[in-house]
Amino acid sequence: DIDPELKQTYDVMNRLRETIKNRDWPNYNQAFHPLQGCSEEMLAALQTLAAHHDEIGNTFTHHYTNGPLEGSNNKIKVIKRTGFGYRNFFRFRLRVLFAFRVHTKRALITK
Template identity: 35%
Template structure:
């Protein structure tokens, strides 16, 4: 029962990157006492060999992603023995293998569509909260105000949307 409570309470430490764990600062843990974060993780891993195998695989994948080393990532996925990991980790490994070309792109290039996805999500929330606007121009104006954007129309009739802090700067002609 004590092991269960410890695992239930401190499972987030198992998801933390091992390089970010504290090796020097002692902290009081209610179910462990005064310990280092690393010692808490080691004790949690000592409860089950299968958990330790899954943890080591997860940490090696996490490290290769942090280092942006696709070759190491691919090597880890190709050499993992699917019989030794849990059912859930097996599903995750198969999914990662399936999407390997896309993962290579995300590790190779610094581009991300995260900011655009965030903007789309905020627009959807605005739409849901507003229960629909009377006309589209009012809705568009509300979005522009929310994101502090200013629409600028160039000589070629192309629409540029820039943050308000850039409104005084010149836009290059293409």
């Protein structure tokens, strides 16, 4: 109650947080309207969200993510980094398959 700018910023942030948590796209768009009296930092963050409006909308409507794929890529890079450069690609491939627990005879054939 002492600082109206802080109160307005807090209210806008909580409205956005709740709409994202509940995946409520119409209310997400309405959370941007009462922006008078917000802090400069909050306005900069809201401009960034507005610049990526379509992409954020896709995350509300579609439940697909690159998370598992990015995790797999990171795991392979860690194996590569800790191996200090495998001389034999097939052994590196075997190590990656072992890390991902791929247990098929065809996958383990090296040549």
